[in-house]
Amino acid sequence: xxxxxxxxxxxxxxxxxxxxxxxxxxxxxxxxxxxxxxxxxxxxxxxxxxxxxxxxxxxxxxxxxxxxxxxxxxxxxxxxxxxxxxxxxxxxxxxxxxxxxxxxxxxxxxxxxxxxxxxxxxxxxxxxxxxxxxxxxxxxxxxxxxxxxxxxxxxxxxxxxxxxxxxxxxxxxxxxxxxxxxxxxxxxxxxxxxxxxxxxxxxxxxxxxxxxxxxxxxxxxxxxxxxxxxxxxxxxxxxxxxxxxxxxxxxxxxxxxxxxxxxxxxxxxxxxxxxxxxxxxx
Numbered sequence: 001x002x003x004x005x006x007x008x009x010x011x012x013x014x015x016x017x018x019x020x021x022x023x024x025x026x027x028x029x030x031x032x033x034x035x036x037x038x039x040x041x042x043x044x045x046x047x048x049x050x051x052x053x054x055x056x057x058x059x060x061x062x063x064x065x066x067x068x069x070x071x072x073x074x075x076x077x078x079x080x081x082x083x084x085x086x087x088x089x090x091x092x093x094x095x096x097x098x099x100x101x102x103x104x105x106x107x108x109x110x111x112x113x114x115x116x117x118x119x120x121x122x123x124x125x126x127x128x129x130x131x132x133x134x135x136x137x138x139x140x141x142x143x144x145x146x147x148x149x150x151x152x153x154x155x156x157x158x159x160x161x162x163x164x165x166x167x168x169x170x171x172x173x174x175x176x177x178x179x180x181x182x183x184x185x186x187x188x189x190x191x192x193x194x195x196x197x198x199x200x201x202x203x204x205x206x207x208x209x210x211x212x213x214x215x216x217x218x219x220x221x222x223x224x225x226x227x228x229x230x231x232x233x234x235x236x237x238x239x240x241x242x243x244x245x246x247x248x249x250x251x252x253x254x255x256x257x258x259x260x261x262x263x264x265x266x267x268x269x270x271x272x273x274x275x276x277x278x279x280x281x282x
Contacts, residue, residue, distance in 0.1 A: 008193070013095060013152065027252075036257065039260075046078060055088075097154065098125040127154055136182060156201075179212055200248075202221045232249060
C-alpha cells in the first residue's frame, strides 16, 4: 500500500491488532544486547541486529518500535540502518512506530514532523512518539502532518519513570492533573473517529494505577512489559475493561534477549501476544 493511499493510522492499527495480536516489539539495540548476541557495538553490529529482528518479526507482529536514539548514536551510518529497517518492516506488513519522543515549538516541531510523518521522507513511519510538555498546542505541526499522511502520533501522558510524576501528576489551572489535560486533548482530537482515532497516549504498564480517564477513543501504548516488571495479566486492572482492547503493550528486552536465533525471537513474541490475548479476553 502506498503512502498516498494509506487509511488513517487508527484504522490500520485496529486491523493489525485484530489480525496479528495486540503486541508491539521494540527494536532497542543497547550496547549490552549487541554484546549478548555476539556482535560488536558498531554499525556492522547494529545492522546485523536490526536486520535479524525485522526479518524475524515484521511479517507477524502488529507493530515494531525502533528507538531512534540507539541508531542516532552512530551518526549518519546509524540513520541509514534505521531508514532501511523502517522500509523493510513496513514492506513486510508491520506498522512502524518511531520512538523518537520529539517535542518543540514552531518551525522546529514542523521539521520533526517532516522527518517522521511526511510520506516523502526516508524515515516516514506509521506513527511517532512525541512529548507534549511544551503545551499540547506545540504538537499541532505533528498532528496536522499525521492527518495528511494517514500516520499516527503517540503523546506521552503517564510514563513509568519515577521522575515523570512531578510533571505529569502536577495540578493544572483547571484542577486536573497535567496528564489528564493531555488525555483530554487527545480525546478531543479523536472525537468521532472510527474504528479508532489516530492520536494515542503513552501510559506505562508498570504504573500501580492510572488515576486518570483513559477513554480517549485512541490507542494506548503501554511500555514496560517484561524486563521492567509489568505483565500482560496486569493490563485489565490498570486500564479497565472499557479500553483494554485498545491497549498496545510493548515489550523489548524480553523478546530481544532470545536473539540472534530467529526462531527464538518469533517464539518469544508469540508467547507475549498469546498472554495479551488471554488477558484482554478476560
